[in-house]
Amino acid sequence: MMKKNTKNSIVGMAFFGPALVLLTIFLFLPMILTVIYSFTDYFALNPDNTHFVGFENFVNIFGDELFTTAFLNTVKFVVIIVPLQCLGALGLALLIHKVAYCKKYFKVAFFVPVVMSLAVVSTLWIQIYSPEGIINSILTAFGIEAQPFIYSAKQALPSIAIMSVWQGVGYQMIIFLGGLQAINPALYEAAEMDHASAWKKFKDITLPELKPLCVFVFITVTIGAFRMIVQPMVMTGGGPSSSTYTLVYDIYETGTVNWEIGLASAMAVVFVIFVVILTIVQNLLTKDKGEKK
Amino acid sequence: MKQIKYIAVGAIACVCFLTGCSKTPSPGEIAGYDNGEQYLSIWVHSIEDTPEGQAYRTSVESFNQKFDGVYFADIEFIPRNDNGGGYSDKVNASVLSNSLPDVLTVDGPNIAAYAANGIIQPLAELTEEERGIYLDSILEQGTYNNTLYALGAMESSVGLYYNKAILREAGIEIPPADDPWTFSEFLDILERLKPIMAEKNGYPIDMTFPVGESSIYYFAPFIWSNGGDLISEDGLTADGYFNSAQNVEVMNYFKSIVDNQYMSEAPISNLFESGRAAFKFDGAWEVNTIYTSYPDIELGVAPYIVSDNWDGGKYTPTGSWAFAASSEARDIQGATELVKWMSGVESGLELYEQTKSLPSTYAAYDQISIFTEDENYKALYEQLRDYGHPRPKTPVYPQVSTLFQQTLENVALSGMDAEQELNKSTERINAKLERYVRE
Structure with missing residues (x-):
């Protein structure tokens, strides 16, 4: 007779094994290879002629103007999108929570863009932002000059950010809405007995109760924003004048279009390290605040 | 460095195992591939269910008919997205695992990079007469370091x-x-x-x-x-x-x-x-x-x-997709035959029929009436014939x-x-x- 423990682990492995094999091949191995490649001059068209180059790729990356531009663009995008999307989601959730009629309608209406593919949404917004598109038609009707939006180096990034907020905000809204519905109504009733103002109720009940969700939304939106590639790829191709060229786009172009796998791997490693550090910092910051309260 | 390559090859082998990639089949395994025939694999950057894919399919079939008993060409369709991914990813992975086909399509401007990195090899010698059927721009596009590597079935302007x-x-x-x-x-x-x-x-x-x-x-x-x-x-x-x-x-x-x-x-x-x-x-x-x-x-x-x-x-x-023999083609004569056929007059006519793309041979233009009768098509053809210049040739x-x-x-x-x-x-x-x- 097999020991129960052994039998259990065999059964466990039978369930877990296939997933582990697939994860190893398609996730862990590529991750390890990426780290190894980042120290080589691996060129996709000539893999036999690959050498270890130490930290050369990393030195090159930090001296590369385009990488710096891509990095700054990504940071700019994150800085625009994170507050907009987090506050927007919270605002929408609060509104819907208060609305008495057509609650379902609003929920669906705000959530629909999330279900749509980003590529589709981007294509749609190319039309909306076009010189003779709906936004410019409205602007012209109000006597405001037509704007170039995604066709100008100054406006392209904010335009894409606004579109991205519109596309993504519904998802975070649903999360917040769930959080709002989970708050014990007794808390509000008690506050009302003390004649607390609406703002006080929001500040002292709603926000603290939603705090864990806020942290979650904050971090996921930030990481999601850092990964941006689809919107510029579809809408602007990284232009005009590299103003919407993002980090992930740079990694993609370097690796698949220019065939420089080694360099692209180094970029990916730098990107991951940066996002991990940022996430840790965010975690620490949000934790500290909570403890002080 | 070798170890890295082995790890990567191992990974690709695993993927191939999971997805069922296969190497050269033996005679009889594929309909039409008979004993005594030289097997030639060919990749094209297209989906089979498109007019372009159909044109390639027809050309390969007519090649197999023409060279029955000598060669058998087996076509594989590999979709390519707008950013050039898909097809080129597959080529890159195959370079790593030494599993390139005998003949593959290459976008005109990439011929230099593929040649410089040894992904494609020079075609077998063509006679003056054989070369003479192609537009200058096609020969010019396919030449790198004074050697002919590729021939296109279509041109563009x-x-x-x-x-x-x-x-x-x-x-x-x-x-x-x-x-x-x-x-x-x-x-x-x-x-x-x-x-x-x-x-x-x-x-x-x-x-x-x-x-x-x-x-x-x-x-x-x-x-x-x-x-x-x-x-x-x-x-x-x-x-x-x-x-x-x-x-x-x-x-x-x-x-x-x-x-x-x-x-x-x-x-x-x-x-x-x-x-x-x-x-x-x-x-x-x-x-x-x-x-x-x-x-x-x-x-x-x-x-x-x-x-x-x-x-x-x-x-x-000028410039468009062309056919070239990969560095792994062992029978370069056979591969060159296939390249010549796929880029030849008949294939060019077929591609024009299906996709309206400009042909690569003088004879094809002579046979399509629109290039003599329609002033706009005529102007484009003459511009291509007389003034066509390839894009920069560099790896x-x-x-x-x-x-x-x-x-x-x-x-x-x-x-x-x-x-x-x-x-x-x-x-x-x-x-x-x-x-x-x-x-």
Whole structure:
């Protein structure tokens, strides 16, 4: 007779094994290879002629103007999108929570863009932002000059950010809405007995109760924003004048279009390290605040 | 370094195991592959259920019929997305795992990179007669370091299209093909058209500098006709070429078109097609688009404009996908036969039938009546035949193409300094070329 423990682990492995094999091949191995490649001059068209180059790729990356531009663009995008999307989601959730009629309608209406593919949404917004598109038609009707939006180096990034907020905000809204519905109504009733103002109720009940969700939304939106590639790829191709060229786009172009796998791997490693550090910092910051309260 | 390769090959082997990739089959395994026949595998960058895919399928079938008992070609369709991924990823992975087919398709501008990195090998010697059937531009495109590597089944061209009604209204005559408008003459014409087009709520020319391959494809001719180039003859240095004084002039020329508002800074869709632009640069496919979808537009093809210093040399856009023998093809004679067949007259006719793409052989043009009867198709063909110039031949072509577009956009649209931008791009291209200069 097999020991129960052994039998259990065999059964466990039978369930877990296939997933582990697939994860190893398609996730862990590529991750390890990426780290190894980042120290080589691996060129996709000539893999036999690959050498270890130490930290050369990393030195090159930090001296590369385009990488710096891509990095700054990504940071700019994150800085625009994170507050907009987090506050927007919270605002929408609060509104819907208060609305008495057509609650379902609003929920669906705000959530629909999330279900749509980003590529589709981007294509749609190319039309909306076009010189003779709906936004410019409205602007012209109000006597405001037509704007170039995604066709100008100054406006392209904010335009894409606004579109991205519109596309993504519904998802975070649903999360917040769930959080709002989970708050014990007794808390509000008690506050009302003390004649607390609406703002006080929001500040002292709603926000603290939603705090864990806020942290979650904050971090996921930030990481999601850092990964941006689809919107510029579809809408602007990284232009005009590299103003919407993002980090992930740079990694993609370097690796698949220019065939420089080694360099692209180094970029990916730098990107991951940066996002991990940022996430840790965010975690620490949000934790500290909570403890002080 | 070897270990890394083994790990990667192992990974690919695992993937192949999971997805069921296979190597050379034996006779009888595939319908039509008989004993005594040489097996030739061929990859094309297309989906089978498209007109293009059907044309390739037909050509391979006729090859198998013609060479029954000698060769058997087995075609595999590998889809390619707009950004060039898919197909090229598959090629890259196969380079690593030594599983390239005998024959594969290569985009014209990539031939140099594939040849320089030993992915494709020179074709077996062609007789003068065999070479003679192809347009000069096709032979030129397929040649790297004076060796013929690839032959295309289709060519392409870009036309300077004009709206006949608008030019008639403005009283502008089209010059003959051997005496095109020069840059300065063209600026005068655009100036004359400006008030007329303003009335139509449009612009003299429908033009953009799009990201991707179009920009270098459409606008590098301005550089060539001005006596400039983008890269040295051997494709190994950009210094003195990409940043030459001639190229500074061309970049500033584009800027003057934008600054004078002869074109819209932001692209407006269907400007030319809706009759709100007098001119447009676009691929040869535009003729078919106008004929079928915008019959109200009176379409004409004007000779591609040239620099004021043009010496009569070749300068107009060309280039398309071509067939080449991979470095892993053991029977280069057989592979060359297949390349010749796939790029030959019959295949070119089939591709024209299915996709309306321009053929690559003189005989095919002679057999398609539209190239003698329709003035626009005729003009495009003659421009291609007499003035076709291949895109830069260099192993770092992707960077040259990207940087050309970026420089153009930075100078013309964002108003940056042309010389400075060209110098910056030159530095970048040279940095990428180090790998080839070092070896």
